[in-house]
Amino acid sequence: MSQGIQESMNNVSHSVQDAVQVAAPTDVFEREDEYLLVADFPGVSADSLHVEVREHDLALEGRAGPASNSGPSGSSVVYARRFRIPATVDRGQIKAELSSGVLRVHMGKAETARPRRIPVGRAPVVARSIGGE
Amino acid sequence: MLNHWSDSGIWGARVVPNDLLREMSHLFREFEEGEVADGSARALQVATRDAGDTFVVNACVPGMADADVEITLQGDSLVVRGKRNVDVPEGYRALRRERTELEFVRSFSLPAHVEVDSVKAGISNGVLTIELPKAAEEQPKRISVQAA
Numbered sequence: 001m002s003q004g005i006q007e008s009m010n011n012v013s014h015s016v017q018d019a020v021q022v023a024a025p026t027d028v029f030e031r032e033d034e035y036l037l038v039a040d041f042p043g044v045s046a047d048s049l050h051v052e053v054r055e056h057d058l059a060l061e062g063r064a065g066p067a068s069n070s071g072p073s074g075s076s077v078v079y080a081r082r083f084r085i086p087a088t089v090d091r092g093q094i095k096a097e098l099s100s101g102v103l104r105v106h107m108g109k110a111e112t113a114r115p116r117r118i119p120v121g122r123a124p125v126v127a128r129s130i131g132g133e
Numbered sequence: 134m135l136n137h138w139s140d141s142g143i144w145g146a147r148v149v150p151n152d153l154l155r156e157m158s159h160l161f162r163e164f165e166e167g168e169v170a171d172g173s174a175r176a177l178q179v180a181t182r183d184a185g186d187t188f189v190v191n192a193c194v195p196g197m198a199d200a201d202v203e204i205t206l207q208g209d210s211l212v213v214r215g216k217r218n219v220d221v222p223e224g225y226r227a228l229r230r231e232r233t234e235l236e237f238v239r240s241f242s243l244p245a246h247v248e249v250d251s252v253k254a255g256i257s258n259g260v261l262t263i264e265l266p267k268a269a270e271e272q273p274k275r276i277s278v279q280a281a
Contacts, residue, residue, distance in 0.1 A: 005228065025232045029225035036225060040232055042178075042193035042259035065258075101195035101259015 005035055005058075006084040024060060024079040024103075033114050035089065035107040041079050042101040051096045051105060058083045058094075060103065088113035177215075177237045186272045188243060188265040194235070195259035202261060204254050209243040211265070245271040 005028045026039040041049060043064030052059045061080040085091075085107065093108030178193040194202065194215060202215040217235045221227050246268035254263040 026229065027219065027227065027232050028229040029222060030228050031225045035228075036222065038232065040193075040195040040259070042195040045258055064260075100197065100256070101193070 005037065005086060007082070019063065019076045019078040021078050021080060024062075024081045026081055026083075028083075033109055034093075035086070035109070037083070037103075037105040037107070039079075039081060039103045039105075040101065041098065041103050043077070044079060044098070044101065046098045049098055049103065051103070053085065053091060053094060056084055058085050058105065058107075060105075062103075177235060177239065179239060181241065183244075186267055188245075188247065188267065190241065190261075190263040190265070192239075192261040193259065194256060194261045196232075197235075197256065197259070197261075199256055202254075202256065204263060206247070206249055206252060206265075209246065211241040211243055211263070213237070213239045213241075213261070213263070215261075247271075 024039040024041055026037060029036040029038070037058070039060060041060075041062045041064075044062035045065065048065070049062035050060070059080075059082045061078065064077040064079065088109050089107045090110040094105065096103060096105045098104075180191045182189050190211070190213070192213065192215075194217070196219070197215060197217045201217060202213065204214075205212045215235065215237055219230075219232045219234055243265065247265040248268055251266045252264065254261065256262075
């Protein structure tokens with residue numbers, strides 16, 4: 001389970017004609033209740049960033065604006081990435097936010113997948129009477 | 134096509150700015166490489182262009198704020214410094230780390246005089262843009278052609 005989120009080797013469905021394609025560098029973190037994926041998408045606005053769950057995969061793709069970091073001959077840059085989502089993720093609890101060219105995807109774990117703390121009760125009264133006298 | 138996804142993880146390994154820089158070297162001569170121990174200076178992607186009346190420098194600085202970047206202009210030398218930390222968020226443990234810390238110093242020799250007081254810089258969507266208007270005497274002039 002240490003590799004909670006595996007990179008999917010499936011290619012992005014559509015190839016990009018006039019752009020240089022780059023794998024967005026990505027960090028993945030885990031907490032008891034969620035996974036957090038952090039990826040660099042410089043020059044990409046929220047409008048041109050697509051975050052999709054396709055079957056078992058999380059697909060990320062964003063095109064950088066032409067003025068920001070275009071390649072030679074005017075081609076733009078498309079950042080893309082695709083990850084296999086663990087079965088423990090609750091599909092209804094995936095949230096994405098983009099700030100300063102950094103995408104953060106929060107993926108909540110299903111209740112059943114979270115560690116459960118079992119409360120430890122105090123010793124019954126009988127125990128005290130034994131220890132006391 | 135599968136090897137698209139087996140990149141080393143150095144971001145922008147396939148992006149063109151280095152070629153672009155070479156291509157534009159007659160415009161902007163970069164005279165100092167970043168002084169970074171781990172080589173991550175290469176991770177900073179920079180593009181420069183001559184937009185007629187203005188020189189424009191763009192650099193990818195995702196996750197960085199205005200305060201993380203320092204720009205100085207002395208004579209025809211432009212120096213850009215910056216730093217970003219990529220810490221593990223509190224309460225989480227890391228499963229995958231590809232985003233590198235960035236610490237860079239990049240210097241550019243401007244090919245023409247610029248109007249120092251009119252230089253503008255800002256960060257939008259993780260891209261730093263520096264606009265350096267050329268000095269009046271350097272600006273392209275349109276010569277009207279008179280009918281004979």
